[in-house]
Amino acid sequence: MNSRPTPFDELDRKIVTALMANARTSFAEIGASVGLSATAVKRRVDRLRETGVITGFTATVRPSALGWRTEAYVEVYCEGAAPPRRLAEVVRNHPEIAAAMTVTGGADALLHVRARDVEHFEEVLERIRQEPFIRKTISVMVLSHLLPDSPEAGVTQPAPDDAPDVR
Amino acid sequence: MNSRPTPFDELDRKIVTALMANARTSFAEIGASVGLSATAVKRRVDRLRETGVITGFTATVRPSALGWRTEAYVEVYCEGAAPPRRLAEVVRNHPEIAAAMTVTGGADALLHVRARDVEHFEEVLERIRQEPFIRKTISVMVLSHLLPDSPEAGVTQPAPDDAPDVR
DNA sequence: CCTGAAAACTAAAACGC
DNA sequence: GCGTTTTAGTTTTCAGG
Numbered sequence: 001m002n003s004r005p006t007p008f009d010e011l012d013r014k015i016v017t018a019l020m021a022n023a024r025t026s027f028a029e030i031g032a033s034v035g036l037s038a039t040a041v042k043r044r045v046d047r048l049r050e051t052g053v054i055t056g057f058t059a060t061v062r063p064s065a066l067g068w069r070t071e072a073y074v075e076v077y078c079e080g081a082a083p084p085r086r087l088a089e090v091v092r093n094h095p096e097i098a099a100a101m102t103v104t105g106g107a108d109a110l111l112h113v114r115a116r117d118v119e120h121f122e123e124v125l126e127r128i129r130q131e132p133f134i135r136k137t138i139s140v141m142v143l144s145h146l147l148p149d150s151p152e153a154g155v156t157q158p159a160p161d162d163a164p165d166v167r
Numbered sequence: 168m169n170s171r172p173t174p175f176d177e178l179d180r181k182i183v184t185a186l187m188a189n190a191r192t193s194f195a196e197i198g199a200s201v202g203l204s205a206t207a208v209k210r211r212v213d214r215l216r217e218t219g220v221i222t223g224f225t226a227t228v229r230p231s232a233l234g235w236r237t238e239a240y241v242e243v244y245c246e247g248a249a250p251p252r253r254l255a256e257v258v259r260n261h262p263e264i265a266a267a268m269t270v271t272g273g274a275d276a277l278l279h280v281r282a283r284d285v286e287h288f289e290e291v292l293e294r295i296r297q298e299p300f301i302r303k304t305i306s307v308m309v310l311s312h313l314l315p316d317s318p319e320a321g322v323t324q325p326a327p328d329d330a331p332d333v334r
Numbered sequence: 335c336c337t338g339a340a341a342a343c344t345a346a347a348a349c350g351c
Numbered sequence: 352g353c354g355t356t357t358t359a360g361t362t363t364t365c366a367g368g
Contacts, residue, residue, distance in 0.1 A: 008232075016233070019226035023190040026344055037354050042345075053232040058225060059186035065175075065220040066183070073240070073270070073277065088313040100313035103240070110240065110307065140277065146255040146267035193361060204337055209362075337368080344361065351354080 006051050011036065015044055023057040063114060070115045071142040075107035079133045082108040090131045096124045173218050182211055190224040230281060237282045238309040242274035246300045249275040257298045263291045
């Protein structure tokens with residue numbers, strides 16, 4: 001359908017930057033820093049949401065603080081042709097899958113999986129491998145992060161059912 | 168040092184959930200849904216931030232809307248032992264790296280890279296490969312996402328210098 | 335650790351430019 | 352498209368249980 005560029009100017013860019021840095025910044029404050037009234041900023045933010053540039057506002061959380069201490073990337077190999085539609089269904093069955101995509105290379109898909117601990121991860125992996133047309137998986141466990149923290153959200157559910165602590 | 172569990176109760180969990188769903192929810196509204204006054208909610212949120220459970224509030228953005236249309240995972244192989252410290256330095260030199268971690272398996276590190284387009288990605292890759300002790304890289308390009316959208320933020324800088332459109 | 339109330343601030347809507 | 356004003360609601364501080 002219509003996919004016209006939808007004007008997106010310097011002002012919009014600055015507004016988005018401000019909201020990414022702090023989603024709770026007031027419209028007045030943003031306006032002051034970009035040279036617009038609070039009202040004008042609100043109108044633009046509303047439009048940015050309607051056009052899907054901004055998809056939401058969220059608190060970023062340190063996953064380990066919520067009890068997600070194990071993380072892995074899992075390459076998935078399917079039997080025969082792997083229809084992305086069917087793959088998407090499978091992926092939605094496992095809440096521990098934080099991200100999933102089809103990729104180039106030998107694998108059909110790459111999953112980003114979060115689990116409480118190694119035991120939990122093993123259980124998730126077994127569950128995934130039991131899905132109909134999954135032929136094999138190769139897991140790469142994450143050892144440590146080299147960048148401060150990409151929220152890499154996906155920790156959609158805060159309590160994986162044990163007592164989380166802060167470190 | 169002290170790494171005592173730092174009490175984290177059911178109420179905190181609900182508050183975090185509410186803020187992850189919508190970072191702009193008012194304290195009063197959160198309070199109403201968890202059975203606390205707005206003031207009490209604010210105090211808890213302040214504490215959750217101080218203790219590092221909540222690391223920030225951010226707008227989630229569709230990267231393609233900002234001109235980031237190419238995404239890849241890059242396995243990095245280093246010469247000899249790869250000291251995570253040095254790797255971290257290298258990673259910080261390239262703003263296109265949205266996430267980076269050390270991993271199990273043959274590779275020393277896994278990078279999540281975002282670029283404007285394939286040309287830009289090639290340039291980033293060449294830049295990375297010129298770093299001192301990088302021996303080889305294997306790239307896996309992302310074709311399509313199977314889940315709605317993990318913000319997977321890391322789009323820290325909104326304008327990769329071209330005119331982005333909405334689709 | 336909580337509630338409640340007052341002051342300061344912010345958001346939302348209406349109106350005109 | 353933007354700004355100003357009004358009205359309603361929210362955040363923050365402070366007193367007190």
